[in-house]
Amino acid sequence: MTAAPEPEILAAFEIAKGFMPVDEGLALYTAAVDAGRLGLPLLEVGTYCGRSTVLLADAARAAGVSALTVDHHRGSEEQQPGWDYHDPDTVDPQIGLMDTLPAFRRTLFRAGLEEHVVALVGRSPQIAKVWAGPLGLVFVDGGHTDEHANADYEGWAPHVADGGLLVIHDVFPDPLDEFTGQAPYRVYLRALASGAFTEVSATGSLRVLRRTGPGI
Numbered sequence: 001m002t003a004a005p006e007p008e009i010l011a012a013f014e015i016a017k018g019f020m021p022v023d024e025g026l027a028l029y030t031a032a033v034d035a036g037r038l039g040l041p042l043l044e045v046g047t048y049c050g051r052s053t054v055l056l057a058d059a060a061r062a063a064g065v066s067a068l069t070v071d072h073h074r075g076s077e078e079q080q081p082g083w084d085y086h087d088p089d090t091v092d093p094q095i096g097l098m099d100t101l102p103a104f105r106r107t108l109f110r111a112g113l114e115e116h117v118v119a120l121v122g123r124s125p126q127i128a129k130v131w132a133g134p135l136g137l138v139f140v141d142g143g144h145t146d147e148h149a150n151a152d153y154e155g156w157a158p159h160v161a162d163g164g165l166l167v168i169h170d171v172f173p174d175p176l177d178e179f180t181g182q183a184p185y186r187v188y189l190r191a192l193a194s195g196a197f198t199e200v201s202a203t204g205s206l207r208v209l210r211r212t213g214p215g216i
Contacts (some may be wrong), residue, residue, distance in 0.1 A: 002026075003033040009058045011130055012111035017090075018051025020169070027203035028167060029055040035165045036063025040136035045124050045152045046077070046169075047071035050107030052141065057113040065136065070120045073101040074144045082210050085175075116160055124148075128155025135159045140187065141169040145158050149183035153190065157197075157216040166197055166209045191216070 004026065005013070013025055017169055021026070032042050032055060043058050047069040060067040092099040101121065108114045120127050124142055138156045142148055160166050168191070170184045188207050191197045194216055197209035 001030065001034065001060075002210055005029050005055060009039040009054060009111065011111075012107070012128060013051060015110075016054060016107045017049035018140040019048075020052050021204060024169070024204045024206040025052065025055055026138065027201060027206050027208065028052060029059060031167050031200070032056050032210045033062065035137035036060060036065060038136040038161055038164055039063070039065060039159055040164065041066045041068050041118075042137040043068040043070065043135050043156065044139035044141075045070045045106055046076070046141035047073065047100070047119065047145075050105075053104070053117060054107060054111045054113060054168075054216050056137075056139065056194045057108065057111070057116045060123050061113065061116045067117045067121060068135075069104075069117060070122070071100070071104075071124050072083050072144075073104070074098050076148070092111045099183050100132045101158075116182060126150045128152075128159075131156075131159060133159065134161040135164060136161060137165045137167060139169070140157060140169040140184070143184050144170060146183045146186065147185045150190075152215070153187045154216065155212030157191065160197075161213045162211055164193060165200070166210050166211065168207045170205050170207070171202075172205055 021167050025085045030046045056067040140152045142152045168188045171188045198212045198216045200208040
C-alpha cells in the first residue's frame with residue numbers, strides 16, 4: 001500500500017527547512033498511515049525544523065492520534081558551526097547557540113497542524129526514561145554518532161507495539177559515509193539481527209521495519 005498526502009501538505013513539507021528528500025518523505029508518510037491504523041501515537045526522534053513532522057502530523061490527524069516529536073533543538077553534531085549541515089539562520093543571536101524550536105513552530109503553524117503535534121523538548125534518553133506507553137511508529141532521525149543512535153534505539157524501540165513500525169533514517173551502508181550514516185546503518189543491522197523486526201521497505205536512506213517479535 002502506498003499513501004500520498006494532499007498537495008498542500010506535501011508543499012508544506014517541501015518548503016520546510018530540512019534534509020529529507022521527497023521520495024523518502026513519501027515513504028515515511030506511507031509508513032505513518034500504515035501505523036496509524038493501530039490507534040497509537042506516532043513518534044519521531046529528531047525534530048529539527050519540522051519538515052518530517054508535517055507528514056507524521058498529517059497521518060496522525062487522519063488516524064485520530066497524536067504525533068510526538070522529540071528534540072533538544074540545539075542541533076545534532078553535523079549541524080554545529082563548521083560542519084556542512086550548519087545553517088547560521090538557526091542560531092539564536094542572543095545566546096550564540098542553535099535553537100530550531102521557533103522554526104519548528106512556524107512550520108507547524110503554516111501547515112495548520114499545531115493541534116495534532118506534541119513537542120517533547122529535551123534529550124531523547126531522558127524523555128524515553130519517563131515514557132511508558134506503546135507507540136504505533138518510532139522514527140529514529142536523531143544524532144548520528146553510535147552513542148546517540150544506539151541510545152535512541154534502546155530508549156524508544158521497546159515501545160514499538162506489536163505490528164508497529166520502526167523507521168530509521170540516514171542508513172548508508174558505504175563506509176565513506178561514516179559520520180552521516182554508518183551509525184544509523186549499524187542500528188538498522190542491530191534491529192534486524194534482534195529477530196524483533198522485519199524489513200518492510202527501503203527508499204533511499206530510509207528503512208521501514210515492522211515489529212514481528214519481542215525485544216530489541
